[in-house]
Amino acid sequence: MFMQMIPLISISNGKPAMAAPLAFVVSVSMIKDAFEDYKRHQSDKKENNTECQVIDRHTGRFAPMMWKNIHCGDIVRVDQDHFIPCDLVLLSSSDEKGVAFVETKNLDGETNLKQKQA
Numbered sequence: 605m606f607m608q609m610i611p612l613i614s615i616s617n618g619k620p621a622m623a624a625p626l627a628f629v630v631s632v633s634m635i636k637d638a639f640e641d642y643k644r645h646q647s648d649k650k651e652n653n654t655e656c657q658v659i660d661r662h663t664g665r666f667a668p669m670m671w672k673n674i675h676c677g678d679i680v681r682v683d684q685d686h687f688i689p690c691d692l693v694l695l696s697s698s699d700e701k702g703v704a705f706v707e708t709k710n711l712d713g714e715t716n717l718k719q720k721q722a
Contacts, residue, residue: 657681694722
């Protein structure tokens with residue numbers, strides 16, 4: 605766009621003919637990205653405010669806690685068909701061999717289940 609303002613090399617006699625279309629495309633793209641970021645923020649807020657079961661360090665029993673309040677070292681119980689919005693290490697499974705199957709569709713787009721071993 606700036607090269608068009610140099611009369612010696614411009615085909616538009618130094619007038620920025622592409623400024624308006626370029627500004628329009630960039631503006632529409634900015635608005636679209638802002639809307640997507642807002643929707644992602646709303647989705648993250650909803651997910652972070654859902655409850656899960658975490659062992660209470662004082663009582664030793666599972667107690668409800670929001671995902672946003674989980675810290676490194678907390679022991680979390682994840683039931684079948686529940687979403688996991690953070691990184692976890694599989695310590696145990698209800699399967700006798702300690703196997704769990706995890707769907708990572710939100711991360712890599714693959715819908716097949718991945719086998720994880722405790």
